[in-house]
Amino acid sequence: MTTMTMAAALNAALGDALAEDGDVLLIGEDIGTLGGVFRITDGLKDRFGAERVIDSPLAESGILGTCVGMAYHGLRPVAEIQFDGFVFPAVDQIVTQVSRLHYRTGGRVRMPLTLRIPVGGGIGAVEHHSESPEAYFAHTPGLRVVTVADPQDAYSTMRAAIACDDPVILLEPKRRYWGTGEMDTSLTADLDSARVLREGRDATLVAYGPLVVTALEAAVAAEDDGIDLEVIDLRSLSPLDRDTVAASVRRTGRLVVTHEAPGSVSLASEVITAAVEDCFAHLEAAPERVTGYDVPYPPAALEEHHLPGIDRILDAVDRTLGRRSSREAA
Amino acid sequence: MLTTPSAPERDLVAGLAQPLRVLAEDGTRHPDPTLDPLLDDVDEELLRSLHLDMAVIRALDDEAVALQRQGELGLWPPLRGQEAAQIGLGRALPETDFLFTSYRENGLAWCRGVGPEEMLAVWRGTALSGWDPFAHHMATPQVIIGAQTLHAVGWAMAARAKREDALAVACFGDGAVSQGDVNEAMAFAASFHAPVLFFCQNNQYAISEPVTVQAAVPIAQRPAGFGIPALRVDGNDVLAVRAASLLAARRIRAGEGPMFLEAVTYRMGPHTTSDDPTRYRDEAELERWRRRCPLARVERHLEHLGADVEQLRAEAQRRGDEARTGLQEAVTALAAPAPESLFDNVLTTEPAHLRRQREQFRAFTASLAPEGAAS
Ligand SMILES: Cc1ncc(C[n+]2csc(CCOP(=O)(O)OP(=O)(O)O)c2C)c(N)n1
Numbered sequence: 001m002t003t004m005t006m007a008a009a010l011n012a013a014l015g016d017a018l019a020e021d022g023d024v025l026l027i028g029e030d031i032g033t034l035g036g037v038f039r040i041t042d043g044l045k046d047r048f049g050a051e052r053v054i055d056s057p058l059a060e061s062g063i064l065g066t067c068v069g070m071a072y073h074g075l076r077p078v079a080e081i082q083f084d085g086f087v088f089p090a091v092d093q094i095v096t097q098v099s100r101l102h103y104r105t106g107g108r109v110r111m112p113l114t115l116r117i118p119v120g121g122g123i124g125a126v127e128h129h130s131e132s133p134e135a136y137f138a139h140t141p142g143l144r145v146v147t148v149a150d151p152q153d154a155y156s157t158m159r160a161a162i163a164c165d166d167p168v169i170l171l172e173p174k175r176r177y178w179g180t181g182e183m184d185t186s187l188t189a190d191l192d193s194a195r196v197l198r199e200g201r202d203a204t205l206v207a208y209g210p211l212v213v214t215a216l217e218a219a220v221a222a223e224d225d226g227i228d229l230e231v232i233d234l235r236s237l238s239p240l241d242r243d244t245v246a247a248s249v250r251r252t253g254r255l256v257v258t259h260e261a262p263g264s265v266s267l268a269s270e271v272i273t274a275a276v277e278d279c280f281a282h283l284e285a286a287p288e289r290v291t292g293y294d295v296p297y298p299p300a301a302l303e304e305h306h307l308p309g310i311d312r313i314l315d316a317v318d319r320t321l322g323r324r325s326s327r328e329a330a
Numbered sequence: 331m332l333t334t335p336s337a338p339e340r341d342l343v344a345g346l347a348q349p350l351r352v353l354a355e356d357g358t359r360h361p362d363p364t365l366d367p368l369l370d371d372v373d374e375e376l377l378r379s380l381h382l383d384m385a386v387i388r389a390l391d392d393e394a395v396a397l398q399r400q401g402e403l404g405l406w407p408p409l410r411g412q413e414a415a416q417i418g419l420g421r422a423l424p425e426t427d428f429l430f431t432s433y434r435e436n437g438l439a440w441c442r443g444v445g446p447e448e449m450l451a452v453w454r455g456t457a458l459s460g461w462d463p464f465a466h467h468m469a470t471p472q473v474i475i476g477a478q479t480l481h482a483v484g485w486a487m488a489a490r491a492k493r494e495d496a497l498a499v500a501c502f503g504d505g506a507v508s509q510g511d512v513n514e515a516m517a518f519a520a521s522f523h524a525p526v527l528f529f530c531q532n533n534q535y536a537i538s539e540p541v542t543v544q545a546a547v548p549i550a551q552r553p554a555g556f557g558i559p560a561l562r563v564d565g566n567d568v569l570a571v572r573a574a575s576l577l578a579a580r581r582i583r584a585g586e587g588p589m590f591l592e593a594v595t596y597r598m599g600p601h602t603t604s605d606d607p608t609r610y611r612d613e614a615e616l617e618r619w620r621r622r623c624p625l626a627r628v629e630r631h632l633e634h635l636g637a638d639v640e641q642l643r644a645e646a647q648r649r650g651d652e653a654r655t656g657l658q659e660a661v662t663a664l665a666a667p668a669p670e671s672l673f674d675n676v677l678t679t680e681p682a683h684l685r686r687q688r689e690q691f692r693a694f695t696a697s698l699a700p701e702g703a704a705s
Contacts, residue, residue, distance in 0.1 A: 029536070029539065032538075033609065055543055056543075057505075057508035057543055057544050058508045058509060058539070062508065085473070086474065086475075124404045127473050128473045264683065293673065293684075294676070294684060296458070296676070298458070300455025315694060
């Protein structure tokens with residue numbers, strides 16, 4: 001067990017996977033000599049060579065399309081898309097090919113590919129560098145979509161994703177890359193379950209990826225007001241672990257879901273619908289979602305207003321508890 | 331006015347063996363049969379003005395890098411080394427031709443009269459898009475690599491449909507030629523004979539990746555496969571770039587369809603201010619390119635012509651300083667927009683759900699105001 005950043009944990013996971021399985025390879029723009037713009041693949045080309053850590057041409061559709069062919073021939077490619085906003089040129093290959101090959105070949109073809117995407121805002125970046133594209137992928141059957149929130153989770157989930165025979169889209173919250181935590185390479189994770197990070201009585205707060213840290217901070221702040229929040233890290237966005245959410249809501253009776261992506265037609269919509277279907281009778285208040293607004297990701301000078309923060313989360317918690325919130329203010 | 335160049339052959343791909351060049355590194359002028367007919371108007375006055383243009387955009391660029399280092403800008407993509415490519419093109423086109431560029435063409439923006447505040451807003455994070463494209467005949471910079479090339483083709487098709495004389499220009503880098511969009515743009519342009527100029531600044535790198543990762547042959551060879559003629563020019567030779575741009579624009583305007591220019595140049599600085607180029611290129615390579623400085627080349631040429639270069643340098647310094655001051659003043663004038671502007675311009679009319687979110691945002695913001703503060 002050592003303490004490291006999430007970036008270092010991801011690097012370790014990729015290195016260990018490359019070392020253990022000769023069929024694993026990495027491909028992406030600038031991942032070799034440079035080690036990636038976030039240095040997640042730092043040093044791996046030196047260790048494993050340019051045939052296993054491939055600097056690809058600047059073409060995202062090309063990256064995903066060639067990964068399909070590699071998977072056809074038994075490799076386990078791990079592709080990096082440099083920033084969230086640049087995955088869109090590859091969406092055709094992901095949605096029309098990667099997600100469907102297993103299904104349309106009657107299970108004969110497997111797509112054990114992992115697609116890593118640094119996602120989300122909060123780093124003061126220019127356009128197309130702060131997107132939250134998860135709902136597009138979660139909407140597509142045949143893909144697994146997972147997020148990570150801390151170094152241990154990052155390591156274990158990356159290993160599980162690479163080992164998985166399904167295509168996995170792994171969303172790395174870039175503003176948490178430099179956060180530190182303990183990491184033990186012997187711990188494993190699955191790709192299907194949510195985690196209860198903190199038990200609480202009064203309301204269930206569901207988050208994932210970059211907002212897990214914010215949700216935990218909100219729970220600490222809520223203590224000052226005598227509110228005891230349960231915090232769930234969803235981890236898997238597709239498939240959703242609705243049982244863990246429902247079990248929690250049955251205890252607390254209240255649900256707040258938070259994420260950065262716009263709220264309409266979103267993961268929050270889905271989690272709330274699932275809770276209504278699974279445990280309606282236990283809900284004591286209308287569930288709330290605290291998300292990015294339904295606007296394009298704004299310029300950096302406005303992102304603090306767009307991204308859910310502790311105050312907006314607690315404002316929603318207050319509403320579920322029937323306390324005075326901004327919407328009742330005089 | 332220039333004389334009409336003799337129309338090059340339809341399958342022209344000139345400059346493959348060696349990029350076309352008329353000004354050598356030591357400032358001597360060399361003949362080139364393709365470009366010479368376009369150089370008749372070059373006199374001392376024109377050389378001086380091209381030099382001053384390059385000096386000003388270098389100063390602007392240096393200042394923007396400095397502002398980023400001081401924390402005034404979030405990011406900046408330096409153009410140092412590419413002054414001749416940008417000024418050579420920018421000064422060859424009439425204002426009515428419409429430019430579609432990526433983020434590094436701030437020299438072209440300057441040619442189009444984009445002001446300092448408009449230029450910096452994106453990089454300071456106060457706007458997603460800093461200027462009015464129609465006021466400057468230039469689309470706002472594109473970050474998605476290559477996307478703008480298709481826009482240029484569409485604009486060109488529209489211009490032709492409207493019987494206009496104007497061209498569209500698509501500017502992009504060497505990395506971009508790997509993107510599907512750029513290849514699709516060439517397919518559309520060739521099929522529809524669109525009046526579009528593809529202008530590739532091959533600055534040798536796409537972030538850390540050398541151009542050899544994108545193409546096994548000179549980039550100028552690729553358009554030939556689409557039936558688009560190409561010229562490969564020394565991108566550090568402002569006269570060669572200008573002449574090639576004039577030639578291409580003439581041909582395109584004469585209805586001969588799209589054309590492609592590859593300007594072979596070098597990015598002297600980092601990819602952006604957050605990049606560390608020492609990880610992927612070495613000092614010896616930099617030194618080779620330093621000797622090809624586009625500004626020094628024009629200075630040496632003027633020296634050969636017996637011009638007063640000291641006076642020119644002083645003038646360049648004065649105009650550069652002016653430009654730098656302009657940027658410094660602009661940056662402090664660029665304040666964060668009103669928080670509620672988050673909700674502006676999502677659609678042309680505000681739908682109910684956004685009106686509701688705007689009201690909730692207002693109420694929430696007001697609820698955070700300190701006790702007793704005016705609402
Ligand atoms: C679709 C897309 N993929 C990746 C990126 C990230 N990125 C930004 S600039 C760049 C390199 C571009 O190189 P090139 O086209 O040669 O232009 P240059 O920066 O050298 O002017 C990359 C990979 C992006 N902006 N868009």
